[in-house]
Amino acid sequence: MRLVLLHGFTQTRQSWRRTIAALGGRYRALAPDLPGHGLAAERRPASFAACAAYVRALADEPCVLAGYSMGGRIALYTALAVPGLVQRLVLVGASPGLADAAEREARRRCDFALADRIEAIGVAAFAQEWGAQELFAGQEARVAAAAHADRLRNTPHGLAAALRGLGTGVMPPLWARLGELAMPVTLVVGERDAKFRAIADRMAPAIPDCRVEIVAGAGHAAQLEQPDVVAAAIRGTP
Numbered sequence: 001m002r003l004v005l006l007h008g009f010t011q012t013r014q015s016w017r018r019t020i021a022a023l024g025g026r027y028r029a030l031a032p033d034l035p036g037h038g039l040a041a042e043r044r045p046a047s048f049a050a051c052a053a054y055v056r057a058l059a060d061e062p063c064v065l066a067g068y069s070m071g072g073r074i075a076l077y078t079a080l081a082v083p084g085l086v087q088r089l090v091l092v093g094a095s096p097g098l099a100d101a102a103e104r105e106a107r108r109r110c111d112f113a114l115a116d117r118i119e120a121i122g123v124a125a126f127a128q129e130w131g132a133q134e135l136f137a138g139q140e141a142r143v144a145a146a147a148h149a150d151r152l153r154n155t156p157h158g159l160a161a162a163l164r165g166l167g168t169g170v171m172p173p174l175w176a177r178l179g180e181l182a183m184p185v186t187l188v189v190g191e192r193d194a195k196f197r198a199i200a201d202r203m204a205p206a207i208p209d210c211r212v213e214i215v216a217g218a219g220h221a222a223q224l225e226q227p228d229v230v231a232a233a234i235r236g237t238p
Contacts, residue, residue, distance in 0.1 A: 108169025
């Protein structure tokens with residue numbers, strides 16, 4: 001079966017390399033660079049609708065769709081926008097957006113301001129700032145180093161465009177549509193990722209066929225910290 005893996009903001013397709021290896025060839029895995037990132041930095045428009053259309057064309061058949069953080073939000077949007085495409089959905093450290101309009105507008109302004117800052121200071125300086133967030137605290141040195149190297153594969157303009165087109169502030173909120181998800185859904189969250197564990201706990205009761213997988217010892221980037229465990233969640237095995 002086809003498996004499509006969508007990376008997070010500042011990452012590239014390379015971030016799924018160890019997870020794909022851990023899957024052991026069970027799936028025909030595709031891990032594209034999303035708009036604004038890696039080799040796709042200047043190639044595709046950064047919008048949720050454009051990403052959904054791209055995933056549909058890339059998969060070309062019913063598939064398992066998995067996404068992390070930004071990629072998880074795109075995966076969720078795609079599962080709802082393209083009925084019948086996604087046979088199973090795996091969301092790693094992801095959310096359905098911000099339901100409150102005022103909170104969403106405040107986040108949009110912050111995202112756009114950050115986009116301006118990325119273009120002003122460049123990728124190298126921004127990568128240091130982004131990796132120093134509390135969200136990623138506790139990562140092993142090798143994981144942090146690999147994540148930093150991956151961020152350097154991007155361009156300032158590409159990351160800025162991704163924030164403006166795919167940031168949480170411009171995402172259509174999907175909380176009210178979670179009940180429409182007809183496929184099995186797995187929500188994967190790191191044990192140390194308190195923010196997204198709380199989000200998963202809110203999401204799960206609204207999804208008809210849903211389970212929550214807690215990755216022991218991991219933070220927000222569980223697929224980087226514990227790729228074997230995330231691969232097992234994608235396979236649907238404990």
